[in-house]
Amino acid sequence: MGITAVDVVLPCAIAFVSWRASILLYAYRAYGPSDLYPAFIPLSLPGVTFGMGLIWTWNRRPDGYGNKECIRITPLLWGYSTLYVRSPEVLRQVAGGGSNKTWIKPDWANGSLLLYGQNLATENLEGWRRHRRIMQPSFSRSTYELVWRETTRIYHDMVKTEGWNTQSGSIVSIKAINQLTFKLGLYVIGSCGFGLPEKFTWADPPKGEKGQGNIQSNIASVEKSSLTIQFAPKWIWKLPSKRLRTMWEEYTSLTSFIHTEVAQRKAIIDEALANGGDDALDSVNQDVFSRLVLASQSDGKQALSDSELIGNTFVLLFAGHDTTSSTLAAAIALLAYHTDEQDKAHQEIVKVIEENPQFDFSLSSQLSYITSIFLEAVRLYPAGEVGIRECLEDTMLRIPPSDEKSPPVDVAMPKGSTVVVDFIAMQYHSRQFADPLAFRPSRWAEVGEDSATAFSTGPRACIGKKFAQTEATCFLTNLLRDWRIEPLLNPGETKEQWKTRVLGKVKIVLTLTIADVPVRLVRR
Numbered sequence: 350m351g352i353t354a355v356d357v358v359l360p361c362a363i364a365f366v367s368w369r370a371s372i373l374l375y376a377y378r379a380y381g382p383s384d385l386y387p388a389f390i391p392l393s394l395p396g397v398t399f400g401m402g403l404i405w406t407w408n409r410r411p412d413g414y415g416n417k418e419c420i421r422i423t424p425l426l427w428g429y430s431t432l433y434v435r436s437p438e439v440l441r442q443v444a445g446g447g448s449n450k451t452w453i454k455p456d457w458a459n460g461s462l463l464l465y466g467q468n469l470a471t472e473n474l475e476g477w478r479r480h481r482r483i484m485q486p487s488f489s490r491s492t493y494e495l496v497w498r499e500t501t502r503i504y505h506d507m508v509k510t511e512g513w514n515t516q517s518g519s520i521v522s523i524k525a526i527n528q529l530t531f532k533l534g535l536y537v538i539g540s541c542g543f544g545l546p547e548k549f550t551w552a553d554p555p556k557g558e559k560g561q562g563n564i565q566s567n568i569a570s571v572e573k574s575s576l577t578i579q580f581a582p583k584w585i586w587k588l589p590s591k592r593l594r595t596m597w598e599e600y601t602s603l604t605s606f607i608h609t610e611v612a613q614r615k616a617i618i619d620e621a622l623a624n625g626g627d628d629a630l631d632s633v634n635q636d637v638f639s640r641l642v643l644a645s646q647s648d649g650k651q652a653l654s655d656s657e658l659i660g661n662t663f664v665l666l667f668a669g670h671d672t673t674s675s676t677l678a679a680a681i682a683l684l685a686y687h688t689d690e691q692d693k694a695h696q697e698i699v700k701v702i703e704e705n706p707q708f709d710f711s712l713s714s715q716l717s718y719i720t721s722i723f724l725e726a727v728r729l730y731p732a733g734e735v736g737i738r739e740c741l742e743d744t745m746l747r748i749p750p751s752d753e754k755s756p757p758v759d760v761a762m763p764k765g766s767t768v769v770v771d772f773i774a775m776q777y778h779s780r781q782f783a784d785p786l787a788f789r790p791s792r793w794a795e796v797g798e799d800s801a802t803a804f805s806t807g808p809r810a811c812i813g814k815k816f817a818q819t820e821a822t823c824f825l826t827n828l829l830r831d832w833r834i835e836p837l838l839n840p841g842e843t844k845e846q847w848k849t850r851v852l853g854k855v856k857i858v859l860t861l862t863i864a865d866v867p868v869r870l871v872r873r
């Protein structure tokens with residue numbers, strides 16, 4: 350008798366159901382009954398973040414928590430049980446990930462940040478401490494002063510090169526302000542993080558040696574295609590597909606840019622060392638890139654391997670521009686819609702500039718409303734939407750109660766458990782922020798900057814927070830001083846329809862970015 354389909358399908362179905370049941374049972378045994386975390390989601394692709402992306406659209410995600418601080422998701426068909434949290438209290442317990450032994454950033458969660466090698470954002474334990482020791486000193490007051498100066502220079506370069514008419518009342522229509530903020534972000538990190546102001550002029554962006562696109566299109570393309578580049582077999586790049594060929598060329602262009610810059614900076618540092626030893630190094634720029642290159646040439650505790658040097662260069666280019674640029678685009682969109690907030694911001698700028706004619710970094714502490722606009726934009730559109738941690742040993746997590754009357758709950762987390770800190774749900778949580786859906790920059794005067802969890806917290810908090818904040822405050826100040834921002838409406842479209850089209854949409858690839866923001870700038 351031949352084998353029928355039933356003979357094959359039935360055992361497979363039994364094996365599959367048993368496998369999924371064992372995962373559910375394991376989750377039940379390890380973490381206890383599900384009343385604390387009742388969410389069971391039917392389907393998730395391998396890798397929790399992808400599952401989340403498919404299942405919870407970004408702005409509906411906070412609803413998934415009901416009144417709970419965290420939920421456990423055990424997909425019925427694929428993937429393992431994971432704890433999703435929206436409590437700053439839990440963030441504080443796990444965020445140090447990699448600075449201590451309990452919670453680390455697992456490699457599988459770093460995705461394309463590992464494309465060019467280990468780096469500050471992906472390393473753990475001693476490796477992480479070494480990277481942070483090297484980079485931290487470059488994030489100093491003198492860097493922020495430079496960020497302010499360079500952002501202003503690049504703003505003026507942009508207005509001139511884009512040919513904007515600067516007569517009062519002139520109008521500039523921009524289909525996607527994101528394209529400009531992304532260019533700005535890249536140029537500021539290129540100039541201040543890499544010490545390359547002469548390479549980053551608005552009219553002539555740096556090109557990779559292989560000649561495909563420019564550095565900006567290279568990074569954008571690599572961001573989109575990083576998983577293919579990382580995991581696809583080599584032969585696919587030989588297939589006769591224009592799309593694949595462009596993808597590969599953009600990647601190799603970016604690679605050649607990074608390698609060329611590293612080689613040139615190495616040569617400058619070698620020369621300084623040969624000419625006068627350590628003293629001569631003072632003449633070499635102390636930007637973060639030079640510090641990385643220097644560390645790759647030293648022995649002992651500070652040494653960085655070539656692959657770590659390249660990895661950090663990439664992460665700096667990427668994390669240093671994509672996040673800030675997208676937040677700036679969101680801030681501009683929010684201001685275009687909320688004209689009352691824009692007026693308040695403009696009044697602050699006029700007052701501060703009137704009282705302080707010098708336009709430098711010292712103004713930033715007085716422009717608190719402008720900084721609040723940035724903090725509110727990053728709250729509503731957190732570029733880093735999740736933080737993933739895995740525990741290396743059995744441990745406990747203290748979960749705060751969802752109401753004031755109940756006590757906190759201690760939950761056992763067996764070795765190997767995963768926690769996903771959900772920054773979107775955290776920042777839309779009414780326990781943290783009253784009226785969380787509203788754009789209200791003034792709330793930051795009450796809650797204080799420490800509540801800006803979009804940059805994470807503790808020893809592994811974002812190293813570039815002040816860098817981003819300085820750049821954004823400076824750019825918004827320049828822009829709002831000179832221009833009134835309005836929504837650029839489609840024919841027949843109302844402002845409310847524009848709001849739904851623009852403010853309601855994001856893309857989540859490696860980071861969360863707002864959809865294209867069409868605006869009109871009216872010269873004041």
Ligand code: HEM
Nearest residue numbers: 470668669672673676732733736803804805811812813817
């Ligand atoms: C709006 C702007 C930004 C946002 C929202 C943001 C968000 C974050 C978050 C949430 C983390 C922690 C991730 C985790 O631990 O899982 C982080 C880390 C990091 N950020 Fe940012 N970031 C921004 C700007 C920047 C800038 C401008 C730079 C560089 C100039 C930068 C470089 C880094 C690096 C290197 C890390 C890893 C730090 C470590 O692990 O020690 N970021 N960022």
